[in-house]
Amino acid sequence: MGSGKPVRWVVACFFAGAMVAHDDAGAADPAPERAAELVRMVRQDCGSCHGLTLKGGLGPPLLPETLSEKPDESLRQTILHGRPGTPMPPWNAFMNEAEAGWIVRQLKQGFPEETRR
Amino acid sequence: MKRLLALLAALLLAACASPGLRGTGDLGLVIERASGSVLVVDTTARAILGRVEGLGDLSHASAVFSRDGRFAYVFGRDGGLTQVDLLERKIAGRIIQAGNSIGGAISQDGRLVAAQNYQPGGVKVFDAGTLELLADIPAAWDDGKKLSKVVGLADVPGNKFAFALFDAGEIWVADLAEPRQPKLAKFRGAGSQPYDGMVTPDGRYFIAGLFGEDGLALLDLWRPEQGARKILANYGKGQEKLPVFKMPHLRGWTVAGGRAYLPAIGKHEVLVVDTATWQEVGRIPVKGQPVFIMARPDGRQIWVNFAFPDYGQVQVIDTLEQKVVQTLAPGKAVLHMEFTPRGEAVWISARDDNRVVVYDTASFARLAELPAQSPSGIFFTSRAARIGF
Numbered sequence: 001m002g003s004g005k006p007v008r009w010v011v012a013c014f015f016a017g018a019m020v021a022h023d024d025a026g027a028a029d030p031a032p033e034r035a036a037e038l039v040r041m042v043r044q045d046c047g048s049c050h051g052l053t054l055k056g057g058l059g060p061p062l063l064p065e066t067l068s069e070k071p072d073e074s075l076r077q078t079i080l081h082g083r084p085g086t087p088m089p090p091w092n093a094f095m096n097e098a099e100a101g102w103i104v105r106q107l108k109q110g111f112p113e114e115t116r117r
Numbered sequence: 118m119k120r121l122l123a124l125l126a127a128l129l130l131a132a133c134a135s136p137g138l139r140g141t142g143d144l145g146l147v148i149e150r151a152s153g154s155v156l157v158v159d160t161t162a163r164a165i166l167g168r169v170e171g172l173g174d175l176s177h178a179s180a181v182f183s184r185d186g187r188f189a190y191v192f193g194r195d196g197g198l199t200q201v202d203l204l205e206r207k208i209a210g211r212i213i214q215a216g217n218s219i220g221g222a223i224s225q226d227g228r229l230v231a232a233q234n235y236q237p238g239g240v241k242v243f244d245a246g247t248l249e250l251l252a253d254i255p256a257a258w259d260d261g262k263k264l265s266k267v268v269g270l271a272d273v274p275g276n277k278f279a280f281a282l283f284d285a286g287e288i289w290v291a292d293l294a295e296p297r298q299p300k301l302a303k304f305r306g307a308g309s310q311p312y313d314g315m316v317t318p319d320g321r322y323f324i325a326g327l328f329g330e331d332g333l334a335l336l337d338l339w340r341p342e343q344g345a346r347k348i349l350a351n352y353g354k355g356q357e358k359l360p361v362f363k364m365p366h367l368r369g370w371t372v373a374g375g376r377a378y379l380p381a382i383g384k385h386e387v388l389v390v391d392t393a394t395w396q397e398v399g400r401i402p403v404k405g406q407p408v409f410i411m412a413r414p415d416g417r418q419i420w421v422n423f424a425f426p427d428y429g430q431v432q433v434i435d436t437l438e439q440k441v442v443q444t445l446a447p448g449k450a451v452l453h454m455e456f457t458p459r460g461e462a463v464w465i466s467a468r469d470d471n472r473v474v475v476y477d478t479a480s481f482a483r484l485a486e487l488p489a490q491s492p493s494g495i496f497f498t499s500r501a502a503r504i505g506f
Contacts, residue, residue, distance in 0.1 A: 044450070044468070045425045048363050051194055052150065052176030056217055057235060058266065058283065058312070058364065082360060087312070087328055089360030094426070114151075 030099055036115060038099060039106075043114050049087065054111055058087065062107050075104045141186040144203045145455065145497035147466065147473055148191070149490040150175045155191060156489055157206050160457045160464070160497060163475055163485040167206040173197035173213075179220040179494055182501035183245060184227035189496065190245070192221040192232055200248060203498070210248045214241050222272045225504070229293055231270060231278050238264035240280060242293060251296040258285035269314020269325050269367065271505045273338055281311035281325040281334070288314075288325055288336055288345050307345040308334040315367035316505040317377075317392065324348075326367050328382060335395060348395040349379075349388065358383040363424035365408050369505040373416030373436055380407035387421060387434065399439055403432050409453060412436075413478055414460035422451045422465075431465060433481070443481055447474040452492070458499035466492035 030038060043052055049059035060066065067075065079100040082090035091100070106112060144166075147156040154170040172178075174195035181190050188209060189201045196215035199208055217236035223229070223245065231242045242252040256265040265282035273279050279290045288307040292300040309329025316323050316338075325334040325345075332350035337343055365380035372378075376398070377390045387407055389399035405427025411420050419434040428451050433443040448467025455464050462484060465474050468491050475485040500506035 040469075045362065047176055048425075051174070051217070053174055053195075055174075055195075057177065057194065057219065058268075087310070087361060087364065089362055 028098070030102055034099070035102075038095065038103060039112050040114055041094065042103060042107075042111060054107075062111070064108055064110050067108055072101070072104050072108075075107070076100045079103060139204070141203050141498050142458065143498075144186070145464075145495065146180050146189050146191070146201065146203075147464075147487075147489050147492050148175050148178045148180070148494040148496075150178060150468070150493040151491040153193075154490070155180075155189075155201060156487075156492075157201075157203055158464075158473075158487070160462070163462075163487070165487055165489075169201055169206055169208060171208060172199045172201075172211075175493070177219060177493075180496040181221060181223040181230070181506065182496070182498050183223070184501050186498040186501045189498075190221065190223065190230050192218055194218060196232075196234065196236075198230070198232055198243065198248065212243075212248050214243070214250070219266075219268065220270060222270050222278055222505075223501075224272050224276050224278070224293060225274055226276055229276070229296055231272075231291075233267040233270035233280055235266040238266050238282075238284070240267055240270060240278065240291065242278075242291075242296060242299070244296075252291075252293065252299045254289075254291055254299055254301065256282050256285065256289070258282060258287065268311055269323075271314060271316040271323065271369075273316050273323065274320040274504065277338075279314065279316060279323040279336070279338070281307065281314045283310055283312065286311065286329070288323065288334060290323075290336075290338070290341065302341060304336060304341075304345040307336070308332065308347060312364045313367045315369055315371065317372055318369045318504060320504040322392075324367065324377075326365065326380070326382070328361070328364070331382075333379070349390065349397055352381065352388060352397060359385075359406070361406060361424065362426070363406070363408055365406070365410075365424075368411075369503070370411040371419075373412035373419065376436070378410045378412065378419050378434070380410055382406075387419070389439065401434055401440060403434075403441060404430055404444065411454055411456065413456055413463070414458070418478060420454055420463060422454060425450075428452070445476065445481060447476075448472055453494045455495035455497050458497065464495045464497075466495055468492060 050062050051057045054062040080092040082088045143161040153172045157166045173193045176194045191199045196213050196218045198214050200210035202209040215234035218234045221232040230245045239255040256267050265284035270280040277292045288304040290302045308327040311325035312328040314325040323336045332347045334345045335348045336345045361383045379388045387401045391398045405423030407421050421432045431445045432441045435442040447465045448470035450468035453466045473487045
């Protein structure tokens with residue numbers, strides 16, 4: 001383990017703690033690498049219906065102003081289990097509940113751009 | 118001094134003539150979806166000739182070609198319609214025609230370019246030379262109270278365009294013999310949630326794939342008075358559906374040798390349909406949920422790519438044997454394939470590996486790899502001469 005790591009862990013734990021305290025339905029943020037994967041999945045794979053910029057396509061827009069009225073929990077359930085009667089599929093084979101919750105929070109704040117590789 | 122001037126004049130003349138004359142029959146475009154740019158490519162040299170930038174949001178972008186093969190019309194997600202000059206490799210014209218767009222078509226006579234839009238739902242028709250708006254066709258339904266998203270727009274003979282209304286479950290045919298006064302034929306109750314459409318290569322049948330129910334809607338354009346009818350209505354009966362992670366695409370390339378090869382929605386199968394009877398004659402198991410099912414121009418092979426999470430692979434079906442004979446792994450997130458005009462090679466985009474891979478379709482050898490930024494659609498000028506492209 002490198003000398004910088006314990007410090008980073010402390011910082012990560014501090015933020016994770018703050019997150020939990022702030023939003024009891026949520027959990028710790030995913031690790032940076034996993035977060036990047038989730039961002040890519042949302043932009044690219046969710047984007048095939050909702051648009052790369054999330055302004056909507058066959059599926060509705062996923063912008064902060066279109067989601068602000070919708071409860072986090074129902075959005076999280078939609079991501080995990082899909083919406084019967086619409087083309088929205090369940091994504092629970094590809095992410096856990098905490099990760100779906102994280103995606104909902106990011107969507108409501110304005111979803112991050114992909115970091116270019 | 119005089120000699121210097123003569124030399125300068127000679128140099129200037131040489132510079133003016135230097136691009137040389139060339140045709141566009143072996144040119145094409147690769148969409149770079151995340152950066153709003155397109156690559157102009159040469160399928161003979163298997164090379165990138167240049168990049169054209171400034172085309173906006175190109176997620177789910179597609180292109181059609183002017184019939185002289187010089188210009189591409191690129192339809193962007195953000196409603197942008199951009200005319201790209203393949204020879205000069207620059208933007209020749211660009212408009213924002215809608216808020217959210219999903220593709221387009223060019224008319225039989227090459228004079229009209231039509232865009233299909235989600236927002237506002239409908240079709241807009243433009244002069245192919247000037248991009249001037251000629252006709253606006255809102256996809257109104259529910260007694261005109263709502264606008265439907267439009268999918269499956271295809272040019273059909275008679276300077277008409279056929280398309281489907283996702284929300285309304287209707288098929289419309291717009292006759293643009295007089296471009297500023299389109300005549301509409303509406304086929305209501307065609308089927309639930311059409312997700313895409315295609316016209317057969319002879320221009321006779323318009324087919325809309327249905328998401329909301331099993332089967333497809335078929336309209337005989339030679340006998341439109343018969344209306345739209347359902348085909349393959351029972352193909353999924355009694356089976357539990359898998360979730361669909363990406364909508365499949367339909368185009369006329371799925372027809373080969375009197376058979377149509379169609380994606381089974383939510384299943385890892387290609388459906389084989391006799392185009393004389395429109396009855397199912399077989400199913401071919403494949404690796405994932407098909408997105409594009411494309412016949413090589415001679416019809417001997419069918420190439421299939423897949424939805425997330427199986428989109429690292431491509432499979433090849435031999436149409437004589439009616440089974441998969443080859444599985445290839447071109448790269449991460451294969452989004453599209455395009456055959457060279459006579460099909461000796463196929464170009465495949467691998468979005469997450471930032472490359473386009475060219476395969477020999479007889480030996481399956483990799484012929485070339487070209488760098489591209491998040492490449493998605495690949496479109497060659499040979500589309501200019503085909504109905505439904």
